[in-house]
Amino acid sequence: MESSETAGSKGGVLPLLIGCGVLVFLLVTGEALLQDSDIFWQIETGRWILAHGAVPTADLFSFTKAGAPWLSSSWLAQVIFALAMQAGWAGPVIVTALAAAAAFALFAAYLERHASALLTTALTLLAVALTVPHLLARPHVLALPLLVAWFIGLIDAADRKAAPRWPLLIVIALWANIHGGFGLGLVLIGPTALEALRQAAPAQRLFLALRWAAFGVAALVACCATPYGWNTLIAASKILSLGEVLTTVAEWSPPDFGRFGPFEASILALFGVALWRGLTLPWPRLLLVLGLLHMALGHIRSVETFALLVPIVLARPWAEQLAPRSVAPPVARSEFALPGWAVATAAVTIIAATVAVAPRLNYRFVATQIPEQALAAAQQHGAKRILNAYEFGGYLISRHVPVFIDGRAELYGEAMVMDMFRAAAGRDAGALDRLVDNYNVDATLLPAQQPIVGLMDRRPGWRRLHADDIAVVHVRDGL
Incomplete structure (x- = not known):
């Protein structure tokens, strides 16, 4: 691994290649994304929104709860899926694959700052293996790149000993319109702020704490920048009141350790490497890792969060411990690095080509x-x-x-x-x-x-x- 001080700019080639690889893999195995009938009502809700120019406030679809209050915390994702469905099932598959590919490209881009290309690729493949079982054509996948971008923005601010940049609020505002899981983004502010305060000089901590507090309040307000306003927070929290349901629905049940799998392997590898190399973590990052592990052990749904966020938490401190600044040679910019405009052009070209082949892709729902x-x-x-x-x-x-x-x-x-x-x-x-x-x-x-x-x-x-x-x-x- 490379320290954050010596890791040079890599030009974005590896993340682009990884994103393209994930995209191709998901398009080839696209029918695996069509395994959950929830996508049907997501699409129908999106169609209703487009037809009425409004978001639903009451149940539209049942005879048991007809007219009962109901808010759609994923209204924007539902509109996206409804529009994508005009291309048949290829549309939702492509949208889902693009979102997942973007999430892993962002993930790899962050890891590449602190790790070799080989290690970055290996960790990304592990994250893909942990996430694939829950990659479905549903709003939570469209939110994955927002989750990664949001957390990278927070952890970068902590490493700069500064508050997050205000434009980052756009990410969580978009997240609040895409999926109700944005509450996790708000929770992540606290421990990341503690990490920023830990790294800052004592004389700067009070002012920095006030700036993080202001950002937290602004983030809470940004989450209400939806058609539902403050009710967005209430709608997103209702899932937590389901009690026994959360241990019965498959995606909310705890992982099964009856058979050895990627999740157990990743936990053992995490502890094994730390004990073998004597690696440590500052206490705020340790709290983050333990919290994310606790969530993943409680609900299968949280394994993807564990897979995408824990390596980001570990990257910088472990890189610095494995390659101390005093002995690490400077790393020059890769001779294969591309300028930003070239990477952006390549990404846009890939997306356009993917959309262009949509009519040729023939997927069937399970x-x-x-x-x-x-x-x-x-x-x-x-x-x-x-x-x-x-x-x-x-x-x-x-x-x-x-x-x-x-x-x-x-x-x-x-x-x-x-x-x-x-x-x-x-x-x-x-x-x-x-x-x-x-x-x-x-x-x-x-x-x-x-x-x-x-x-x-x-x-x-x-x-x-x-x-x-x-x-x-x-x-x-x-x-």
Whole structure:
């Protein structure tokens, strides 16, 4: 590794190559991005916004919560996906791939300041391996480059012993319109400010603390620069009130260490290298690493944050310890470095070429979340109030069918979502009774392999109408 004082300007070639590599990989494996039916309701919300010139303030899609207050914390991402969908599924795939590629290019550009090209590439590949399982055509991926850019801006300010530059507020304002995860960006201000104060001279700390405090307040205000204003903060926090749901939904559940995988390998490597080389961290950075690790151990959803932010936290102090300033030779600018305008031109050319090939890319959404035949059978039989599985909600919304439930767990609440999960697992017939009776359901549309199908087969007053490899439909006897 190279110290921050000796690492020269690298010209952006390596980050550009890494970004291009990630882009190509994601385009080749594009159908892997189309594995979550939430994208259907994201697109439909974007279309509604474009058609009405406004953002939704109440539920648009269900019969169980019709008209209930609901704010879309990802409204801008939804508009982007809706516009991209004009090119078919290739559109959302390309948008998602470009966002992920930009995030990893920014990540590599920062690491390259402090590490060799080989180590930068290796760490980026590890970050990609940890992040790929959660790369889906959904708003959180569009926010990844904003997450990386925001944190780099904060950590750079700390290393300069200064407050962040004011234009950085544009990043978090955009983030607040793209995805509700911007709250993490606000949280990161605190420990990064402590690192800045630690590095600053004692006489400068009071003034610097006031500047960081002012920036924090300004960042909070910037997060409200959305169509919802201050309500943006409330909407983003609702996911935290879901209680048991956060341990049940796959993306919010803890990682499974039953089998050895990249995440466990990265944790062991982190501690192994630190112990082997005797590496240390200033206490504010140590708090950051421990906090990010705690989040990743609590929720799979946070593994990508761990993968992208921890190397940035470690880069400078570990580089300085591995290559002390007193013995490190100066590193000249790479003879292969390109001027900034050339790198920018190459990036724009790559993006334009990617968009140009969109009509030639043919992607299909995962079939197991598209119960087309089953829905047709239920509709032909006159079903109006269909109790659908959680994963089928997005598809039904795309067909303009009022849904029982979908991926907007914060709208339906902990009790209803947990009743649905327990019933689907076949563990709680009482939960199924509540769902069917309280909402006057006249048909069910359920995955063929879920235990709840057996409960419905044995339920008095109901009969099986349709079954295929994807879904099973039950209707009331009198329907």
